[in-house]
Amino acid sequence: MSNEYTVSAPANIAFIKYWGATDLERAIPCNASISMTLRECVSRTTVRVLAPGAPDEVWHATDGGMTPADGAFRDRALAHLERLRGWAKTDRGLAVATRNSFPAAAGIASSASGFAALTVAALGALGVEATTQELSVLARRSGSGSASRSVMGGYVQWPDGDDPEAPARQLAPASHWDLRDVVVLVQIGPKGVSSLDGHRRATSSPHYERRQALIPDRLAAVRAAIEARDLERLGPVIEEDAIELHLIAMSSTPSIFYWRPATLRVLEAVRRMRHCGIEAWSTMDAGANVHVICTPQAEAEVVAELEQLDGVHGVIRDGVGNGPEPIRGSLFEESRS
Ligand code: DP6
DSSP, X not given: OOSEEEEEEEEEEEEEOOXXXXXXXXXXXXXXXEEEEEEEEEEEEEEEEEEETOOOEEEEEETXXXXXXXXXXXXXXHHHHHXXXXXXXXXXXXXXXXXXXXXXXXXXXXXXXHHHHHHHHHHHHHXXXXXXXXHHHHHHTTTOGGGGXXXXXXXXXXXXXXXXXXXXEEEEOGGGOOOEEEEEESOOSOOSSOHHHHHHHHTTSTTHHHHHHHHHHHHHHHHHHHHHTOHHHHHHHHHHHHHHHHHHHHTSSSOOOOOOHHHHHHHHHHHHXXXXXXXXXXXXXXXXXXXXXXXXXXXXXXXXXXXXXXXXXEEEEEEBOOOOEEOXXXXXXXXXX
């Protein structure tokens, strides 16, 4: 067994959002969610197995070499390594090097791809077999609920069924429907309030219970639209759910305001485009950036229209993709300078 394993794991964009948890540390959600796994926004992670009892290490791999991780990410990664070690029944230390293809903590699910990658790479390096369902539950236990969806490709629901601790389930593979996600960057850099704080405050909003009541019908509508590959059915539901997440955030105590002026400009432009017959719909995770979901035919026009708006720093052209994949090479070697 080689003592290193490198993986590329995707971010995902939620169509119906996970917002609010009954147990935040273990990421037990108050509601089910559905997402599309992405292709371009990925975390690449190498895990190296160290000697028994050796202290764990967490590094960011950058063009200029390796920098030690710090703050909340380091704490969460170390706690997750401990958990994975327990699951794998080993006392080996683990060294991690990780790198994102996109700006971290900007409303693109960086912890989803990061913790999915960490989970898959650590078990791979330790040579421990796990089913996709086990990986989903383990990734969720990192505290990043959305990570439970990033271990699968295509269109994914989490949890599968009524048990809130159940793993995610793939509704359809990426090959089922070629949808695009034009990620419009209006804010690069960390958002002011983490998703964890957002979940914590969600139930304080007067709009929270109303959304909970609407979610079962929304989930059913999104599943049906995915099955029928019907963007005109999917679009209104995902836009409504995203706006409502932000309505809940804005009316939580204390209130959270993720939007920037350019967020609204993008939302308006997408509506304008629809009036001109372009099939494009907006959604946002907990951040200022807007994900515009559209057909391959509409993508170029959507990009051209949105990237010239005031306050837009750029766009990432993404689309539906597969789940985590082992890749060649080592981030430890790559970043040696
Ligand atoms: C708004 O607790 O999974 O993106 O760990 O920061 O990725 P991160 O967040 P997590 O909450 C995700 C909240 C959301 C909606 C969603 O992805 O379902």
